[in-house]
Amino acid sequence: MKISVIGCGYLGAVHAAAMASIGHDVVGIDLDPDKIASLSAGEAPFFEPGLPEILKQGVASGRLRFTTDMSEARGAAVHFVGVGTPQKKDGYAADLTYVNAAFAELAPYLSSGDIVAGKSTVPVGTAATLTPIVESAGATLVWNPEFLREGFAVKDTIDPDRLVVGVPAGDAGETAADVLREVYAPAVAKGTPFLVTDLATSELVKVAANAFLATKISFINAMAEIAEATGADVTQLAEAIGHDVRIGRRFLGAGIGFGGGCLPKDIRAFAARAEELGRGESVGFLREVDAINLRRRERAVTLVLDALDRDVVGKRITVLGAAFKPHSDDIRDSPALDVAVRLRGLGADVVVTDPQAIENARRQHPQLTYVEDRDEALRGADAVILVTEWDEYRRDLSPEHASSLTVGRVIVDGRNGLDAAAWRAAGWTYVGMGRP
Numbered sequence: 001m002k003i004s005v006i007g008c009g010y011l012g013a014v015h016a017a018a019m020a021s022i023g024h025d026v027v028g029i030d031l032d033p034d035k036i037a038s039l040s041a042g043e044a045p046f047f048e049p050g051l052p053e054i055l056k057q058g059v060a061s062g063r064l065r066f067t068t069d070m071s072e073a074r075g076a077a078v079h080f081v082g083v084g085t086p087q088k089k090d091g092y093a094a095d096l097t098y099v100n101a102a103f104a105e106l107a108p109y110l111s112s113g114d115i116v117a118g119k120s121t122v123p124v125g126t127a128a129t130l131t132p133i134v135e136s137a138g139a140t141l142v143w144n145p146e147f148l149r150e151g152f153a154v155k156d157t158i159d160p161d162r163l164v165v166g167v168p169a170g171d172a173g174e175t176a177a178d179v180l181r182e183v184y185a186p187a188v189a190k191g192t193p194f195l196v197t198d199l200a201t202s203e204l205v206k207v208a209a210n211a212f213l214a215t216k217i218s219f220i221n222a223m224a225e226i227a228e229a230t231g232a233d234v235t236q237l238a239e240a241i242g243h244d245v246r247i248g249r250r251f252l253g254a255g256i257g258f259g260g261g262c263l264p265k266d267i268r269a270f271a272a273r274a275e276e277l278g279r280g281e282s283v284g285f286l287r288e289v290d291a292i293n294l295r296r297r298e299r300a301v302t303l304v305l306d307a308l309d310r311d312v313v314g315k316r317i318t319v320l321g322a323a324f325k326p327h328s329d330d331i332r333d334s335p336a337l338d339v340a341v342r343l344r345g346l347g348a349d350v351v352v353t354d355p356q357a358i359e360n361a362r363r364q365h366p367q368l369t370y371v372e373d374r375d376e377a378l379r380g381a382d383a384v385i386l387v388t389e390w391d392e393y394r395r396d397l398s399p400e401h402a403s404s405l406t407v408g409r410v411i412v413d414g415r416n417g418l419d420a421a422a423w424r425a426a427g428w429t430y431v432g433m434g435r436p
């Protein structure tokens with residue numbers, strides 16, 4: 001099938017390459033000429049495992065190309081729109097500038113019978129406002145939210161756990177759902193749940209899912225706060241409640257909390273949209289979810305301060321991690337970097353290391369010191385804080401090896417990923433989050 005993908009960021013670039021990898025003829029379109037040049041050369045403009053391989057294959061096969069020219073969307077049967085919806089500069093709501101611009105620019109190149117599938121995460125009601133633009137070209141607008149996780153984006157796109165398509169009522173909607181089934185034929189053939197809903201439900205599915213995930217993380221972080229006041233251990237608590245299949249252990253990792261380009265801005269946009277709808281109190285708890293999350297960053301800083309007897313000025317502190325989570329070079333709203341910046345603000349001599357995210361981090365926070373090599377970053381440290389649980393730090397760094405590099409023996413485990421007993425046995429002061 002001929003497919004266009006508008007917007008080639010974390011979502012669109014992966015979607016375009018994944019669609020080509022399952023046999024479609026795909027053109028990816030983005031305004032950024034640098035991004036397009038890199039993608040056209042088969043190079044991923046960001047770190048995403050598996051993406052370079054399918055990009056190269058797609059480009060070499062001739063079934064995948066990239067351009068800045070929107071007119072090349074003409075002739076595609078399905079147009080996916082996956083542009084960004086960041087938080088507004090002056091508030092909590094989503095900024096729909098890029099979505100509105102993409103639809104306005106795409107509209108002249110739509111033909112009767114085309115399908116436009118919105119993938120961006122948008123406030124509920126957005127599809128309804130965009131429908132007239134699409135329908136005036138004789139095309140049909142559907143919403144097909146994306147649930148991919150960075151770091152697993154290729155797998156999540158080709159082999160998702162569910163597909164959701166919001167369609168308008170009537171024949172056009174049913175036809176569009178059938179076309180999307182064809183687009184995702186390999187996943188559908190495998191029996192992947194394929195849910196057809198109305199437009200509003202499909203928009204809500206995405207924000208509801210992210211709100212739930214964020215709430216789950218903040219729930220366990222709230223328990224961490226209680227654990228800190230009582231001497232309990234939140235990691236044991238998480239394990240114990242996680243065995244209840246109704247609760248489940250995943251996303252009960254207490255630590256410095258969630259960040260990234262989705263969860264934080266999505267819960268804020270959801271709360272803002274609910275206010276507009278006169279239902280602010282229905283999701284009022286999301287403000288608390290956000291507040292708990294931000295408190296954990298502050299808490300991590302306090303733990304470092306306490307471990308160093310509140311004297312961090314001039315102390316060398318190695319920050320293990322900059323990305324908002326492992327397997328990603330994304331530093332958007334990264335709790336890891338936030339902690340690093342706060343420590344530096346207190347006068348510490350902060351050294352940040354990360355296997356993938358240093359370049360992005362340096363661009364945003366040039367005031368921090370970055371060292372690529374983990375061991376070089378650890379050398380001479382008075383204290384260490386683990387903030388992104390890359391295997392290089394969580395699994396592969398032994399306390400004995402760390403002892404051969406650092407001056408001090410203080411480690412704050414911002415992700416509760418280390419073996420506390422092993423670090424203590426090696427003579428370290430180990431400090432977890434929500435753990436005695």
Ligand code: UDX
Binds near residue numbers: 146149150254257263
């Ligand atoms: C999220 C959703 O998972 C995905 O479905 C949606 O499409 C986009 O948003 P992503 O932002 O890639 O994906 O990251 P995710 O794996 O969900 O992690 C989000 C944040 O939560 C990270 O900062 C991570 O470190 C943190 N987290 C996760 C915890 O603090 N504890 C946990 O137990 C799990």
